[in-house]
Amino acid sequence: MHPLIFYYKVKIYTEKDRISTEIAALKSKGLSVGMVPTMGALHQGHLQLVIKALGENDVVVVSIFVNPTQFDNKTDLEKYPRTLENDVELLETVSKDQIMVYAPTVDDIYEGHAISEAFDFDGLEFEMEGKFRQGHFDGVGTVVKRFFEIVKPDSAYFGEKDFQQLQIIKKLVEKHHIPVKIVGCKIHREPSGLAMSSRNTRLKPNHKTAAPFIYKTLKTAKIKFGTESANKVMEWVENQFKNHDTLKLEYFLIADAKTLKPIKRKLNKKKYRAFIAVYAGEIRLIDNIALN
Template sequence: MYLFKRAADLREALGQEKKAGRRIGFAPTMGALHQGHISLIQAAKAQSDIVVASIFVNPTQFNDPKDFEKYPSTIQQDILLLTAAGADYLFLPSVAEMYPEGVNGSHPHYDFGYIESVLEGASRPGHFQGVGIIVHKLLDAVEPDDLFMGQKDFQQCMIIKRLLEITGSKATLFICPTLREPDGLAMSSRNMRLTPEQRVTAVEISRTLQWVKDNLADRPFPELRAEGLARLEKAGFVPDYLQLASGSDLRLLEAPENGPMAILVAARLGDIRLIDNMTAGR
């Protein structure tokens, strides 16, 4: 696996791969890798000729500076995992490389519309603008044919789909299934920060989602939402939201509708904010 820290060097190397007719797959990450990330690399290997991963903890998408400072970093282990998974290139830039204009400099504003105004967008103002800024920069550096992201960040995937339209990127977005621990907890880098006691409690977030999904056809959703939030509070969470939304445009729903849907949840356990979702409908 080749490691690059400068976008210009990576672009030059990948340019040679493209001249040779090779298809480029790209999986952007913030490091602290787990099997969910590795599944993106595996999906990319199945679809593309050359697999590029990036590790960059992006300061502009964190509302809370403390959350940014506490974000886990396991670079050496990450490099070993990516090498074993068969990634061909790793882009490991510095903040100065990605933000030569400065983190607080002038950045584009993206019209993400309604999908930026609800759920994570409502709870974390400016978060998706930060995501848009960095993914746009990474896409410019890699210019992939295929882009691989995880369903766990369901709303983010919709934001990136819109970003590809806004920027005119020709990359095809592949949304890969959420990987879960044996007890059902969605794999997440933030899980590393959970205490052993919190880790036991954390599984209630996926259990609650599954319970809502199992009862969606038989009980009114507002009733399920109220009971689901109460379940989370009883377990020790401070819930942010538990919502049913259209799987195509993220409209918040009060009752199931025909077509794909998603049940989405966010809740804090101590100072750690966890998100998860499950799809429903067709």
């Protein structure tokens, strides 16, 4: 690792040309660059990604950009929290001199054409979230590919809460021959067990109280998976939510951790994960857990 002190506080870039030039200058000195792509409204889960990236790179670029092409719900896009000032203050609690913030406008990223590129992720995009959020992963692939072209990081860090997204980004890098190492980081949870998410700030008090039930259910499902069939476990989870006063289950399934295909029958050499999406009022929460 190279010592690096070039800012007294986190510097914010809003234009791709400026940050690209800055990064090229850093790389010419032999410095390594990590990246943590985010949509802002940062929380401790994001900070854990940044801390890991700081431990493995000389400089870390944190992008803060609410990407319009990955929202299938216009209201969700409009209500998504935008808290740039607070985000920067939070990042400065971790490092003032090794973090660069890239907070572009939509035009800076899309140059007046906020349209998704069409991707083939070998079928990963059609499972789970892909079934319920049309065009979502084309939007994710488009913006992440664009970020990698602009920032050219050596490594990029993503949380396992969005496990399907993590697998899709690995596939993006593989199929498009992008020279960046993708690092998956474990889910960071609130003391209640609720997976940290920017959407949690929008939960009403009764929904916030009820939401830890999601992770509690996943943990029990993992135990049951040790002795029961996948179908039995899925049926049990569905019954847990059937009469829940506050939470509405959108889907629960058990899938191959690599292909994300739903399980047909348990095989000893396969790794499985359980995936869940739940509505707490109008807020959609996702989570997952490794089963073996």
